[in-house]
Amino acid sequence: MFFALALLVVFSIGVYAAGSSTGNPDSVIDSDDDASNVADSAPAANDVASERATRKAAHVRRKTAIKEQYSDVGCENVDSRKERIKCRLAEGEGYGAPSGNIPEACRLSDNSGKCVALYSSLKNCYDLEGKTKDKCFKRAIGLRKARLSDVAPDERPQKVRDYVIALLYDLQEKVEKFVDADKVDPDDAADIVDKIVEIKGLILNGEGRDIVKPAMQDLRSLWRSTSIENE
Amino acid sequence: MSKLIWIIVVIVLIVGGFFLFSGGDDDAEVGSGGDIDQPLDGGDTGESIDDIPESEFSNLDTSDDVFDEIDNVIDEIG
Numbered sequence: 001m002f003f004a005l006a007l008l009v010v011f012s013i014g015v016y017a018a019g020s021s022t023g024n025p026d027s028v029i030d031s032d033d034d035a036s037n038v039a040d041s042a043p044a045a046n047d048v049a050s051e052r053a054t055r056k057a058a059h060v061r062r063k064t065a066i067k068e069q070y071s072d073v074g075c076e077n078v079d080s081r082k083e084r085i086k087c088r089l090a091e092g093e094g095y096g097a098p099s100g101n102i103p104e105a106c107r108l109s110d111n112s113g114k115c116v117a118l119y120s121s122l123k124n125c126y127d128l129e130g131k132t133k134d135k136c137f138k139r140a141i142g143l144r145k146a147r148l149s150d151v152a153p154d155e156r157p158q159k160v161r162d163y164v165i166a167l168l169y170d171l172q173e174k175v176e177k178f179v180d181a182d183k184v185d186p187d188d189a190a191d192i193v194d195k196i197v198e199i200k201g202l203i204l205n206g207e208g209r210d211i212v213k214p215a216m217q218d219l220r221s222l223w224r225s226t227s228i229e230n231e
Numbered sequence: 232m233s234k235l236i237w238i239i240v241v242i243v244l245i246v247g248g249f250f251l252f253s254g255g256d257d258d259a260e261v262g263s264g265g266d267i268d269q270p271l272d273g274g275d276t277g278e279s280i281d282d283i284p285e286s287e288f289s290n291l292d293t294s295d296d297v298f299d300e301i302d303n304v305i306d307e308i309g
Contacts, residue, residue: 157307
């Protein structure tokens with residue numbers, strides 16, 4: 001009995017020893033290999049960070065150049081819509097449009113007053129995130145349902161238009177934040193925002209899905225082809 | 232006499248049943264009262280969007296989320 005117990009203890013110690021060892025007489029070399037692997041990857045990570053910093057610096061320089069270009073006339077007096085957009089983006093979130101200024105998309109609308117009212121009802125939603133933001137949008141446009149498919153058929157087309165306007169505005173806000181963070185080239189950002197404004201105009205003026213859908217596809221392609229850091 | 236009573240009872244039952252199945256309640260006669268139980272415009276039962284849990288709504292965190300949501304609804308603009 002005692003002998004069996006002793007054998008069991010010895011055997012257990014052996015199993016424990018086997019399980020806790022590395023089992024590799026060259027473990028020192030392995031650790032050296034690990035160290036060399038880390039050393040090899042460090043320059044690559046440094047290259048990426050360096051490229052990112054270079055791009056960011058270029059974006060900052062470009063914003064400065066745009067601000068200087070329009071410093072005499074002011075953003076609102078620029079003739080081209082895209083250039084006005086570019087000027088405002090370069091000025092950043094600190095830019096304050098003059099009071100009474102009508103949003104670009106509303107200038108395209110046959111009913112700019114209604115458009116401005118819609119913008120006013122939505123503006124507090126953009127500080128929110130995720131599903132909270134969606135709920136805010138839907139509350140602002142007068143919905144009592146979470147899903148547009150639950151809205152009465154006669155009301156649905158107009159509510160969908162208002163909702164898509166809100167979503168397009170959200171995309172625009174995202175672009176503006178990317179520009180402020182120097183994560184995107186200001187010229188590329190202006191192209192995207194200009195396209196967004198164009199689509200909002202189409203929707204506000206009652207164009208059908210046969211025109212709006214292709215424009216949305218163009219916008220998505222443009223977005224995907226634009227280099228945006230960490231997007 | 233008992234036959235007369237039975238006849239009266241049957242007539243009362245028939246007349247009462249007639250009113251019962253014809254929905255002869257006060258709300259219908261009033262007319263506008265009948266609208267109280269009707270859903271509001273757009274099939275809405277009067278609930279507020281604030282009563283709906285956030286899990287019922289769409290996530291709009293990323294640009295892909297927003298583009299996908301637009302794709303989901305764009306056909307409804309007519």
